[in-house]
């Protein structure tokens with residue numbers, strides 16, 4: 224079975240504080256986009272698990288999130304899985320590539336085995352693999368809270384063109400969390416305003432509220448991210464932000480031709496630059 228592991232963007236990302244067990248409480252408006260990895264999954268009768276991860280630097284064993292998901296789903300069945308990933312989503316970009324692969328494997332195995340778990344049940348299994356996996360199972364537009372696994376479906380992001388670029392550097396997620404903890408005063412995204420704008424189908428209202436608290440603690444990388452955001456805004460983006468813990472940055476465009484021009488111009492500077500849209504048909508019940 225061949226499925227697409229759609230990438231995600233964090234339209235807004237807020238860190239509310241730390242829980243007793245050391246985890247951070249997040250509040251993020253998440254959006255699935257219409258591009259991602261192609262994942263092929265076959266059942267194996269001998270119970271073996273294998274993966275071609277699509278890039279030589281990605282784990283080709285049980286550390287790969289796609290294999291973790293397969294092992295969890297098939298536990299106790301005696302069956303295994305052979306997985307092959309055609310990688311398109313940039314790695315360590317904040318676009319949830321690994322989580323999306325895991326979610327795609329869960330959905331594919333649910334169909335291949337005929338087990339018939341609901342999306343909610345698959346999302347609950349996915350939470351054991353990683354906190355972005357439940358959203359990647361559900362897809363669409365959602366408010367993610369807790370560690371990211373508590374989901375509330377939102378009105379879909381109005382259709383628009385999206386340009387995403389990943390600078391050549393990656394950012395250490397634990398380092399960003401540590402820096403966020405040390406900060407005294409902190410700006411927060413206007414999450415309530417973004418939810419109202421989504422409800423009203425107001426693309427410009429959503430776009431101007433795109434904001435990621437991690438951008439405030441990027442240190443020497445901040446200039447690169449700000450420059451990329453400015454380049455997108457100068458070319459007509461209604462709103463821009465870094466996604467997740469970076470380093471990819473996106474811009475939302477009302478005009479397809481502005482987005483195309485921006486994508487063409489930025490592709491000359493950034494090797495990993497994509498033109499996409501929100502995944503249609505989002506906003507499933509959660």
Ligand code: ATP
Pocket residue numbers: 276280281282286287288289313314315316317318319320321322324325355467468469
């Ligand atoms: P998120 O936005 O969910 O934080 P990300 O986009 O920053 O994710 P990924 O590209 O999903 O990051 O994964 C980063 C790490 O996960 C890498 O260190 C990689 O080795 C590991 N990993 C495990 N499985 C996969 C996979 N199937 N695809 C990509 N990375 C994977």
